[in-house]
Amino acid sequence: MISELTRGERRLALAVLTAVATFGLALAIAGRGDILAVHGGLIMASAVILMFFVIAGFYAPEPGEERLAQYYDTPTKAGVVLAMIWGVIGMGVGDWVAWLLVYPDMTFDAAWASFGRLRPVHTSGVIFGFGGNALIATSFHVLQRTSRARLPDQFSPWFVLVGYNLFCLIAASGYLLGITQSKEYAEPEWYADLWLVVVWVVYFSIYLRTLMRRQEPHIYVANWYYMAFILVVAILHIVNNLAVPISFGSAKSYSAFSGVQDAMTQWWYGHNAVAFFLTAGFLGMMYYYLPKRAGRPVFSYRMSILGFWGITFMYMWAGSHHLHYTALPQWVQTLGMTFSIMLIVPSWMAAANALLTLNGAWHKVRDDATLRFMMLAAVFYGLSTFEGSFMSIRAVNSLSHYTDWTVGHVHAGALGWVALITFGSIYAVVPWVWKRPAMYSNKLVEVHFWLSLAGTLVYVFAMWNSGIIQGLMWRTYNEGGTLAYSFIDSLVAMRPYYIARAIGGLLFAIGAVVGLYNVWMTIREASAERADEPDAPVVPALARSLQAGE
Amino acid sequence: MIDHDTLVAFSKSYGLFYLMAMAITVVAYTFWPSNKERFEEAAKSIIDDEDMPCR
Known part of the structure; x- marks a missing residue:
C-alpha cells in the first residue's frame, strides 16, 4: 500500500x-x-x-505515471474487508446482547459486560463499522466509474478510511470503558467527535475534487445520494454534538442543549441518521450496483431524481415523531408525523424503481443470489418505510412506542434493507476490483442469502409479536381502573420472543461469517493467481499474429 | 425580542412557501424536455463496461 x-x-x-x-x-x-x-x-x-x-x-520505488491510467481501488478493497470484519463483530455483539436479554445474569459481574455498555458496541459496530466502511468503500468505487476519473490523490482516501476506523475503534472501546454522552447513535465523546469532523471534511473534499475532474457531463444520481449522505451527516454530527468538555483532561462533556431542546436536537439527528446514513448512502449503492448487476439501466431516471429531493427535504422534518406525547409542542409532533407520512411517496418511488428495473430480468434474479440480495433489499426497503410512516401516526405510536415493535421495525430496515443491499453490493464489487470472474463460491453466496432471509424473518416476526403484546399489556386496565399487569408480567411474556429473536439474529450473524470467509477466499484466489503468473510477459495472440505478418 | 410565537409564525408561513417553491423547482427540473436526453444518457452510460479512467 x-x-x-x-x-x-x-x-x-x-x-x-x-x-x-x-x-x-x-x-x-x-x-x-x-x-x-x-x-x-x-x-x-x-x-x-x-x-x-x-x-x-x-x-520503495515510487509509483509511475501509468497509475493515472487506472482507477485507484486499493482503498475500496481495504474498506470492503474492514466492513465485513466490523459486520461480524457488530452482528456477533448484537446476538450476544440478544441472549443477554434472555439470560440477564450473563454479565459475569463485570461492568463492561452489562447491556448498557455492550448494546452501543452493537449499534455503532453495525451502523458505523459495517455500514460506514461499506459506504466509504463503495462510494470511492462508484465515484470513479461514474465520473470516469481517478481519485484526486493516493493519500486522502487512506486518511479517510484509516481515520474513520480509528473513530470506530475509539467509539467501541469507549463504550466498554463506560465513556458515553448518552445520545443514541451519537455516544462518542467530544474528542472523538472532533476527530470525525476532520475525517469527514476530507471525505467530502475527495468527492468534490473528483467530480471537478469528471469526464461525464452529468453527475450520475448515485453520487447525489452519496453526497447528500456525506454533507448532511456532517451537519447533523456537528450540531447534535455541540458540547463543552469539563476540561481538556476529561472525557466527560455537557451538551449545549438541555430539556426538550436537547431531545428535539437528538431526534432531529437520530432520525436523519436513519435518513442520510442508512438510507441516502445505501440508495446510492443501490442506484449503481443494481442496474449494473442486472445489466439494465434504471427503470426511470426521472423518478430517481424526484425521489432524491423528496427524501432529502422531507426527512429533515420527520424527527419529532420520536417525541409523541412528550413536552415537545403538539404542533411540532404533528409536523413530524405529517412529513413522515408524506415520506412514503419518495421512499416507494425508490423501491418501485429498483423492482421495475428488474422487471424483465427475473430469470437473472432467480439464478443470481447477488442480484437477489439487492431485490430483497428493495422489498424490505418498501416494507419498512411503509411501516415507519404508519408507526409515526400519533395513535399508532401510543401503542408501539417504547415496545419491541420499534426494535422489530429498526431491524426490518437494518437487516432487510441496509445489510442486504450491502452484501449484494459487496458480492458484486469484490470480483470486479480483485479482477476475478466470480466470487470464490456461488454456493456460499446462496447459503448466505437464505441465512439472511431466514434470520430477518424470524427476528422481525418475533419482535412484532413481542412488541404488540407488550404494548397491549401496558395499557390494559382492570375493572378497578388500575393497570391489569405489572411491568414484570410483560417481561415474562416477552421471554419466548426474546429466544426466537436471538436465534434469528444468530442465523443472520452466521451468514455474515460465511460472507467474510467467501470474500477472504476470493482475495486469496486472486493473489494465488498473480503468484502463478510466469515471470516473462505474456504475448497476446493478436500481437503475435501481427508480428508474424510484419 | 424573538419569542416562541414569533418563531412558530415564521416557520409556519415561510416553511410552507419554501417547501412549495422547492417542489415546483424540482418537478420542473425533472420534467424539463431538454433534460430528457441527458438523463437517459446518464442512466445508460453506467452499464457500459470500461475499466480505465478517461484522462
Missing part, C-alpha cells in the same frame, strides 16, 4: 501521523488520572504502529 503513495505523500502521511500521535500523547498527559488517558494512549499507539508501516515502505 505504501508503494502506491508518491514520495511526497509518504512524507505527508508521516507528518499527519506525527501530529495524530502528538495529539494522542497530549490527551494522555492531560487526561492522566481520568479514563481519557486510555484513549490518548490508544490514539498514540495506533499512529505509531502506522508510522512503522510508512517508514518500512518509505524507500
Whole structure:
C-alpha cells in the first residue's frame, strides 16, 4: 500500500501521523488520572504502529505515471474487508446482547459486560463499522466509474478510511470503558467527535475534487445520494454534538442543549441518521450496483431524481415523531408525523424503481443470489418505510412506542434493507476490483442469502409479536381502573420472543461469517493467481499474429 | 425580542412557501424536455463496461 503513495505523500502521511500521535500523547498527559488517558494512549499507539508501516515502505520505488491510467481501488478493497470484519463483530455483539436479554445474569459481574455498555458496541459496530466502511468503500468505487476519473490523490482516501476506523475503534472501546454522552447513535465523546469532523471534511473534499475532474457531463444520481449522505451527516454530527468538555483532561462533556431542546436536537439527528446514513448512502449503492448487476439501466431516471429531493427535504422534518406525547409542542409532533407520512411517496418511488428495473430480468434474479440480495433489499426497503410512516401516526405510536415493535421495525430496515443491499453490493464489487470472474463460491453466496432471509424473518416476526403484546399489556386496565399487569408480567411474556429473536439474529450473524470467509477466499484466489503468473510477459495472440505478418 | 410565537409564525408561513417553491423547482427540473436526453444518457452510460479512467 505504501508503494502506491508518491514520495511526497509518504512524507505527508508521516507528518499527519506525527501530529495524530502528538495529539494522542497530549490527551494522555492531560487526561492522566481520568479514563481519557486510555484513549490518548490508544490514539498514540495506533499512529505509531502506522508510522512503522510508512517508514518500512518509505524507500520503495515510487509509483509511475501509468497509475493515472487506472482507477485507484486499493482503498475500496481495504474498506470492503474492514466492513465485513466490523459486520461480524457488530452482528456477533448484537446476538450476544440478544441472549443477554434472555439470560440477564450473563454479565459475569463485570461492568463492561452489562447491556448498557455492550448494546452501543452493537449499534455503532453495525451502523458505523459495517455500514460506514461499506459506504466509504463503495462510494470511492462508484465515484470513479461514474465520473470516469481517478481519485484526486493516493493519500486522502487512506486518511479517510484509516481515520474513520480509528473513530470506530475509539467509539467501541469507549463504550466498554463506560465513556458515553448518552445520545443514541451519537455516544462518542467530544474528542472523538472532533476527530470525525476532520475525517469527514476530507471525505467530502475527495468527492468534490473528483467530480471537478469528471469526464461525464452529468453527475450520475448515485453520487447525489452519496453526497447528500456525506454533507448532511456532517451537519447533523456537528450540531447534535455541540458540547463543552469539563476540561481538556476529561472525557466527560455537557451538551449545549438541555430539556426538550436537547431531545428535539437528538431526534432531529437520530432520525436523519436513519435518513442520510442508512438510507441516502445505501440508495446510492443501490442506484449503481443494481442496474449494473442486472445489466439494465434504471427503470426511470426521472423518478430517481424526484425521489432524491423528496427524501432529502422531507426527512429533515420527520424527527419529532420520536417525541409523541412528550413536552415537545403538539404542533411540532404533528409536523413530524405529517412529513413522515408524506415520506412514503419518495421512499416507494425508490423501491418501485429498483423492482421495475428488474422487471424483465427475473430469470437473472432467480439464478443470481447477488442480484437477489439487492431485490430483497428493495422489498424490505418498501416494507419498512411503509411501516415507519404508519408507526409515526400519533395513535399508532401510543401503542408501539417504547415496545419491541420499534426494535422489530429498526431491524426490518437494518437487516432487510441496509445489510442486504450491502452484501449484494459487496458480492458484486469484490470480483470486479480483485479482477476475478466470480466470487470464490456461488454456493456460499446462496447459503448466505437464505441465512439472511431466514434470520430477518424470524427476528422481525418475533419482535412484532413481542412488541404488540407488550404494548397491549401496558395499557390494559382492570375493572378497578388500575393497570391489569405489572411491568414484570410483560417481561415474562416477552421471554419466548426474546429466544426466537436471538436465534434469528444468530442465523443472520452466521451468514455474515460465511460472507467474510467467501470474500477472504476470493482475495486469496486472486493473489494465488498473480503468484502463478510466469515471470516473462505474456504475448497476446493478436500481437503475435501481427508480428508474424510484419 | 424573538419569542416562541414569533418563531412558530415564521416557520409556519415561510416553511410552507419554501417547501412549495422547492417542489415546483424540482418537478420542473425533472420534467424539463431538454433534460430528457441527458438523463437517459446518464442512466445508460453506467452499464457500459470500461475499466480505465478517461484522462
